[in-house]
Amino acid sequence: MDLTRREMIKMSAAGFAAAALNISLPTPSAANEEIVVDKWIKGTCRFCGTGCGIYAGVRNGQLAGIRGNPQAATNFGFLCVKGFKGYISMYHPDRLKFPMVRGVDDKFHKVSWDDALDKVANKFKELQDKFGKDSVAFYGSGQCMTEESYTFNKLWKGGFRSNMVEGNPRLCMASAVGGYITTFGTDEPAGSYADIEKARTIFIVGSNMAECHPILFRRVARHKLQNPDNVNIMVCEPRLTPTARIADVWLPADPGTDLAVFHCMARELIKNNWTDAWYINNLCRFSTGAQDVDFKAYVDFLEQFTPEAVEKITRCPAGNIKEAARLFGSHGPSMSLWTMGLNQRTRGVWANNLIHNLHLISGNICKEGADSFSITGQPNACGGVRETGSLCQLLPGTRSVTDAAARADVEKTWKLPPGTIDPKPGFHTMEMFAKLGAENDQTKPLKAMLTSTTNPAQSLPNAPKYFKGMKEGFLVVLDIFPTRTTQLADVILPAAFIYEKGGVYGCSERRSQLTQKCVDPPGEAKSDVWIAAQIAKRMGMERLIPWNGDDPQIAYQMAWDDYRECVKLTEHSLYGMTYDRLKQLEAGLQWPCPDEKSPGTARRYVRGYDPIMNMPEIVKVPSSALIYFYGDKKHEGKANVFLRPYKGAEEPPDKDYPFFLTTGRVIEQWHTGTMTMRVAEIARSKPNAYLEIHPSDAKEYGIKEGDMVKIASRRGFNILPARVVKNSLPGILFVPWFDQEWDRMINRVTIDAFDEGSKQPEFKICAAKIEKLGEPKDVSDMYIISDPNAAFPEKI
Amino acid sequence: MIITGSAIMVRSGTDKAVEKKLEAFPQVTFHGKSNGGTDLVVNFECGDQEELESLCRTIRDSIPEIVDIGHIYINFEDEIDKMKGELS
Numbered sequence: 001m002d003l004t005r006r007e008m009i010k011m012s013a014a015g016f017a018a019a020a021l022n023i024s025l026p027t028p029s030a031a032n033e034e035i036v037v038d039k040w041i042k043g044t045c046r047f048c049g050t051g052c053g054i055y056a057g058v059r060n061g062q063l064a065g066i067r068g069n070p071q072a073a074t075n076f077g078f079l080c081v082k083g084f085k086g087y088i089s090m091y092h093p094d095r096l097k098f099p100m101v102r103g104v105d106d107k108f109h110k111v112s113w114d115d116a117l118d119k120v121a122n123k124f125k126e127l128q129d130k131f132g133k134d135s136v137a138f139y140g141s142g143q144c145m146t147e148e149s150y151t152f153n154k155l156w157k158g159g160f161r162s163n164m165v166e167g168n169p170r171l172c173m174a175s176a177v178g179g180y181i182t183t184f185g186t187d188e189p190a191g192s193y194a195d196i197e198k199a200r201t202i203f204i205v206g207s208n209m210a211e212c213h214p215i216l217f218r219r220v221a222r223h224k225l226q227n228p229d230n231v232n233i234m235v236c237e238p239r240l241t242p243t244a245r246i247a248d249v250w251l252p253a254d255p256g257t258d259l260a261v262f263h264c265m266a267r268e269l270i271k272n273n274w275t276d277a278w279y280i281n282n283l284c285r286f287s288t289g290a291q292d293v294d295f296k297a298y299v300d301f302l303e304q305f306t307p308e309a310v311e312k313i314t315r316c317p318a319g320n321i322k323e324a325a326r327l328f329g330s331h332g333p334s335m336s337l338w339t340m341g342l343n344q345r346t347r348g349v350w351a352n353n354l355i356h357n358l359h360l361i362s363g364n365i366c367k368e369g370a371d372s373f374s375i376t377g378q379p380n381a382c383g384g385v386r387e388t389g390s391l392c393q394l395l396p397g398t399r400s401v402t403d404a405a406a407r408a409d410v411e412k413t414w415k416l417p418p419g420t421i422d423p424k425p426g427f428h429t430m431e432m433f434a435k436l437g438a439e440n441d442q443t444k445p446l447k448a449m450l451t452s453t454t455n456p457a458q459s460l461p462n463a464p465k466y467f468k469g470m471k472e473g474f475l476v477v478l479d480i481f482p483t484r485t486t487q488l489a490d491v492i493l494p495a496a497f498i499y500e501k502g503g504v505y506g507c508s509e510r511r512s513q514l515t516q517k518c519v520d521p522p523g524e525a526k527s528d529v530w531i532a533a534q535i536a537k538r539m540g541m542e543r544l545i546p547w548n549g550d551d552p553q554i555a556y557q558m559a560w561d562d563y564r565e566c567v568k569l570t571e572h573s574l575y576g577m578t579y580d581r582l583k584q585l586e587a588g589l590q591w592p593c594p595d596e597k598s599p600g601t602a603r604r605y606v607r608g609y610d611p612i613m614n615m616p617e618i619v620k621v622p623s624s625a626l627i628y629f630y631g632d633k634k635h636e637g638k639a640n641v642f643l644r645p646y647k648g649a650e651e652p653p654d655k656d657y658p659f660f661l662t663t664g665r666v667i668e669q670w671h672t673g674t675m676t677m678r679v680a681e682i683a684r685s686k687p688n689a690y691l692e693i694h695p696s697d698a699k700e701y702g703i704k705e706g707d708m709v710k711i712a713s714r715r716g717f718n719i720l721p722a723r724v725v726k727n728s729l730p731g732i733l734f735v736p737w738f739d740q741e742w743d744r745m746i747n748r749v750t751i752d753a754f755d756e757g758s759k760q761p762e763f764k765i766c767a768a769k770i771e772k773l774g775e776p777k778d779v780s781d782m783y784i785i786s787d788p789n790a791a792f793p794e795k796i
Numbered sequence: 797m798i799i800t801g802s803a804i805m806v807r808s809g810t811d812k813a814v815e816k817k818l819e820a821f822p823q824v825t826f827h828g829k830s831n832g833g834t835d836l837v838v839n840f841e842c843g844d845q846e847e848l849e850s851l852c853r854t855i856r857d858s859i860p861e862i863v864d865i866g867h868i869y870i871n872f873e874d875e876i877d878k879m880k881g882e883l884s
Contacts, residue, residue: 006797006799006841009799009871010799010825010839010841012801012869013799013800013801013839013869013870013871014801014825014827014828014837014838014839015801016801016868016869017801017802017803017827017837017838017868017869018801018827018828018837020803020868021803021830021835021837022830023828023829023830023831023835023837024828025827025828025837036871037873057871059873062873062876063872063876064871064872064873064876065869065870065871065872065873066869066870066872067801067868067869067870068868068869070868077868078803078866078867078868079866079867079868081849084867084870085845087872087876088845088875091876218864218866221864222805225863679845680845680846681845681846681848681849684846685849
């Protein structure tokens with residue numbers, strides 16, 4: 001690179017950084033962008049649910065640069081280490097480049113696309129003919145593009161007439177969905193990220209935002225830094241994470257006990273008159289779940305949750321709970337932010353309900369700076385899976401398959417005969433994998449599955465229980481790299497990465513953002529929509545999925561327009577989000593966005609902000625109502641405040657397994673590490689999983705830093721190096737779940753008990769025991785599966 | 797060669813001291829700062845990503861007034877060419 005070009009790039013880079021910070025530089029950075037790259041293409045980051053806006057720089061047909069989009073309302077130009085380095089995954093030599101089919105020698109062999117797709121379509125037809133329409137399932141992902149989830153969902157529910165459609169958001173967000181729907185009657189938050197900068201009290205609960213949503217956390221931390229005396233941060237979390245370190249109040253409750261903390265906070269709000277009578281009288285309905293009760297019954301119910309009693313249950317100091325309630329109730333507006341610590345529980349829906357309770361009784365919702373905001377884990381769990389209805393019980397617009405009117409509306413839009421869509425929900429994720437198996441196994445009604453952009457052989461809880469079903473069923477896997485799941489597959493189809501195809505992602509704050517195609521995929525890899533459409537064509541469903549051309553930009557837009565039409569007259573309408581508008585608008589758009597003039601909706605349920613309030617064709621709202629929860633199934637505009645009983649985890653510690661095991665992510669690695677472990681710098685910083693243990697527990701077991709430890713549950717074990725850290729509480733162990741290496745795959749140990757309402761498993765809590773195995777050993781192998789024919793470690 | 801456009805967030809009132817300390821790092825080019833002096837705009841130039849991470853770690857460790865280093869722009873065309881050259 002010559003000096004002139006280097007200087008131009010430096011000036012350009014500085015200019016972009018300055019623009020992101022609203023800084024005028026003293027010397028003009030008149031960089032000529034054409035010298036730096038051929039073109040900059042707007043898009044979003046591939047990773048978490050924050051939805052950071054990016055620009056990808058393309059030069060000579062390949063990516064040459066990435067920059068944050070300063071105009072993006074999510075990240076204001078900042079990106080974390082994953083967002084910057086994700087591109088390296090795209091160019092890794094392990095990329096799957098051609099279709100493969102498992103031969104009689106049990107090895108994968110390269111085949112043509114025609115051969116692979118013929119095999120898949122013919123097998124699906126054969127199985128459906130022999131075992132029924134519900135014998136073939138689709139398992140998608142919160143990392144698929146919206147157009148992809150919508151297409152597969154339409155093919156299955158409209159084409160195959162089967163509701164055997166699920167996605168990995170069942171594992172991360174289903175309880176949040178359940179919480180919103182049971183409390184408000186409809187899914188997703190009322191407010192937006194912009195409420196962060198208006199809040200005076202921010203309650204982060206069950207979330208290590210600093211590592212799992214770092215750019216969103218940056219907004220929280222900057223707000224606090226700029227208002228140190230006026231903004232309070234409270235964190236409820238059993239570990240003293242980097243998130244908890246900035247807290248003014250830390251609520252260290254034992255895993256699974258926090259329902260008691262939330263009830264206690266509600267009790268404090270009421271006892272100290274930190275409530276809003278107008279909200280209570282006009283917007284709240286008090287319910288046990290089985291029957292409606294009055295406010296007095298709620299007050300009487302809460303009486304058992306005194307701070308002192310709750311401290312005994314939770315180990316969380318009573319004084320901390322009282323202070324948290326004081327700040328929440330009297331130092332508002334107050335905003336709560338949470339993720340998996342609440343969701344991945346057998347009482348996940350209830351945990352979500354109780355946070356909503358706090359906001360409803362104190363009037364901390366539907367106002368600037370006040371919201372009960374569930375942060376999404378994956379980049380498109382909201383937009384792609386929840387909103388397109390790609391779960392076994394849903395239809396597009398997050399409507400229920402059991403709703404006759406919803407079925408009729410979707411059938412009409414899809415030009416299907418009335419009665420096509422099955423009213424009976426399919427299997428939820430855990431049931432789906434439990435019932436997948438061999439053709440001659442009568443106990444397994446599911447005989448085949450197609451998975452896309454997900455790695456269930458590593459990500460399912462108690463994973464070994466499900467290996468046999470995946471191996472013996474006919475498994476088709478779409479992915480970009482070999483994984484534990486491809487090792488069990490019959491057919492592997494190479495997929496394109498986001499910047500190689502384009503599409504829409506919808507993030508946590510109901511914001512849809514379009515990524516346009518930047519470069520071509522490697523080898524013969526194809527977009528998921530193309531793959532779905534080709535299968536549809538071979539199975540006689542071309543009229544249902546007509547977007548089967550080779551240009552993904554045309555196909556994805558067709559799918560998107562079909563989806564827009566399908567949800568046009570729903571509470572989740574995004575009819576106004578045309579591709580043209582999404583291309584032009586730097587920040588994308590938030591739904592509801594019912595027409596092309598609509599600027600989108602930052603705050604739902606409030607007249608003047610939410611267009612649905614004035615759309616009687618969608619929902620009838622009294623003209624006098626200023627705030628109205630129009631999802632209320634009783635049509636009273638109220639939200640439900642639930643009297644949920646206290647219940648802890650499914651498998652708390654006992655004398656045989658005396659520790660809590662909890663799992664989670666770390667900032668550098670994403671999910672099962674298949675992409676991020678292929679980035680050298682990330683791999684070096686976190687080359688292997690480890691066991692976090694408190695010093696007092698380590699001392700009791702004779703464990704020193706780095707020692708090899710066996711951690712076991714009633715289901716399985718791992719062998720991990722110990723990290724002795726004070727940021728754990730005694731009795732609590734933490735293991736990150738990114739490692740693919742067999743002995744360090746922590747989902748061999750976790751529990752697959754699930755919430756009865758949401759069917760979401762309890763990844764966050766199970767009982768475990770430990771023993772020291774030996775002295776430190778170097779396990780920093782940065783393990784990845786490079787060869788699709790690498791043997792699966794367990795004999796099945 | 798990796799070139800970034802980055803923001804260094806510093807504690808209030810420490811911008812001049814941080815600017816002085818950054819002079820010890822030839823890989824860092826200072827361009828300007830916010831009105832309040834809490835955000836400095838710089839380039840980092842490094843051989844590769846690993847060197848960039850190592851440099852940022854060193855800078856954070858040696859300049860306690862720094863609250864955070866955030867990258868907003870990164871040019872990596874040389875790295876892709878190198879990766880593709882190594883692959884073929």
